[in-house]
Amino acid sequence: MDFEPYRGELTAFCYRMLGSVHEAEDLVQETLLRAWKARDRYDPARASVRTWLYRIATNVCLTALEGRGRRPLPSGLGRPSGDVEAALMPAPDVPWLEPFPDARFDVEARADLRLAWVAAVQVLPARQRAVLVLREVLAFTAAEVAGQLGTTVAAVNSALQRARAALAGVGDADAVGEPDDPAVRAVVQRYVRAFEAADVPALVRLLADDAVLEMPPVPLWYRGSRDYGRFLQRVFRMRGTGWSVWELTANGQPALAAYAPEPGGGCRLHTLQVFTVTGGRVAHNVVFADPRVFDAFELEGAIPGGEFRRER
Numbered sequence: 001m002d003f004e005p006y007r008g009e010l011t012a013f014c015y016r017m018l019g020s021v022h023e024a025e026d027l028v029q030e031t032l033l034r035a036w037k038a039r040d041r042y043d044p045a046r047a048s049v050r051t052w053l054y055r056i057a058t059n060v061c062l063t064a065l066e067g068r069g070r071r072p073l074p075s076g077l078g079r080p081s082g083d084v085e086a087a088l089m090p091a092p093d094v095p096w097l098e099p100f101p102d103a104r105f106d107v108e109a110r111a112d113l114r115l116a117w118v119a120a121v122q123v124l125p126a127r128q129r130a131v132l133v134l135r136e137v138l139a140f141t142a143a144e145v146a147g148q149l150g151t152t153v154a155a156v157n158s159a160l161q162r163a164r165a166a167l168a169g170v171g172d173a174d175a176v177g178e179p180d181d182p183a184v185r186a187v188v189q190r191y192v193r194a195f196e197a198a199d200v201p202a203l204v205r206l207l208a209d210d211a212v213l214e215m216p217p218v219p220l221w222y223r224g225s226r227d228y229g230r231f232l233q234r235v236f237r238m239r240g241t242g243w244s245v246w247e248l249t250a251n252g253q254p255a256l257a258a259y260a261p262e263p264g265g266g267c268r269l270h271t272l273q274v275f276t277v278t279g280g281r282v283a284h285n286v287v288f289a290d291p292r293v294f295d296a297f298e299l300e301g302a303i304p305g306g307e308f309r310r311e312r
Contacts, residue, residue, distance in 0.1 A: 001039050003032045006050060008105040009138075010057050012113060016133045017061040019071035019097045019122050021296045027064055031057040047147065051140065055148040058130050065129075070122035071097040073115070073221075073286060074214040080223040084230040088218045090289075096216040097122065099250040099274050099288060101297045112137040113251045115274055115286055120167050131156055132163040179254040184277045188247065188254045191275075191282060195258070198241040204229040208281040215271075215287040228285075243267065244303060250274045257299050268302045269294055 007028060014024035014031075034056050035042075042052055070076075072094070100113050107113070112133075121129055127149065134145045135156070142153045142160075149156070178184060187206060194202035207225040214221035222228055239260045244267045246257040255274045259267035272293055276284035294301070 001036075001042070001049070003035055003049075003053065006053055007032070008107050010053060011105055012100070012107040013054065013057060013133060013138065014061055015100055016112065016118055016121060016137065017126075017129055018064065019118055020095075021098050021100055022292060023064065027060050028057070031060050034060070047144075051144055051148070054134065054138070054140070058134065058148050062126050062130065065126040069095070071095050071119075072122065073097050073119050074216055074219045075212060075221045076119060076123075077219055080212075080227075081220045082222075082227065084222065084227055084234055086220055088215070088220065090217040091219045092217060094217065094219065096290070098290075098293055098296065099255070099272065099286070102249045102252060104296075104298070114253065114276075115251050116276065116284070117167075118251070124163055124166055128159045128163040128166070131159040132167070135160050136164075178252070179249045183280060184254060187277050187280060187282065188256075188275065192245045192247065192256065195256075196243055196245055198236045198243070200229050200232050200236070203232055206282050208279070208283040211282055212284045213287065214285075215289065217290055239270070243270075246299070248297070250297070253277075257297070259303055262302070266302055266304050269299055272297060272299070 010028045011024050014027045097119050134140045142156045145156045146153045191206050204225050211225050211228050212223050213228045242261040244259040248255050253274055258271045260270040262268050272288045274286045
């Protein structure tokens with residue numbers, strides 16, 4: 001019995017449930033190990049292999065979530081800061097939401113991997129979260145989900161209704177531009193050119209008026225193109241010019257690996273930036289600086305100087 005073809009979609013499921021790629025990979029490994037040990041008890045007359053695996057994965061995730069809080073982004077913890085010179089002090093005690101490395105996994109439904117959607121889902125109670133993902137994203141029937149959760153169809157439908165109501169205020173995922181959309185690519189490439197040139201006015205012209213910039217594990221975040229631009233001025237003042245950028249994708253969104261110039265030459269990995277592009281403008285940029293995130297994306301830690309705008 002070969003379970004490997006399901007690894008990518010199970011990883012995406014566990015990621016939606018926990019908000020962490022590292023934890024998702026561990027839980028998928030545990031799921032497949034449990035399935036292998038129980039393979040002689042699998043009954044194909046009762047469920048497909050895929051449905052059976054999701055039942056195991058769901059129970060593994062629910063156990064992992066017992067007694068723990070959600071994984072937020074900074075914008076989910078408080079009001080935006082108006083001080084672009086504030087100290088950039090990380091909050092390592094917060095279990096921050098992590099981005100999803102698209103290139104490493106074969107996953108079809110990327111719209112429901114959007115950072116904003118995953119962050120919103122983290123607010124739901126664990127079982128509501130499971131019902132929402134299993135029904136809305138993975139299109140299991142209410143009866144299948146009831147079997148996976150060991151509950152009734154009525155309870156599943158009730159949980160789904162509550163989950164939908166809780167997420168009613170989340171933005172429409174379909175409004176977020178796909179990374180391979182020519183208009184989105186044009187915006188991102190203009191952003192890359194302006195960023196590498198440290199041209200803050202050009203960067204600001206690419207932003208929505210109410211653009212959001214946040215930087216986990218630093219709990220600060222900013223709203224508005226003015227503060228976004230002022231913060232970028234600070235970044236270039238502190239770290240210098242001559243950055244290099246690597247284009248990639250994360251959570252089904254355009255992303256950049258930004259490499260800051262080093263005094264002795266070359267550039268060192270500084271941040272992974274995940275963009276939301278809507279209406280031809282950058283509406284949101286989540287800037288990750290956690291080395292564990294870099295490892296998940298298998299990013300090079302340092303590069304020589306010069307042109308570096310390759311895609312992954």
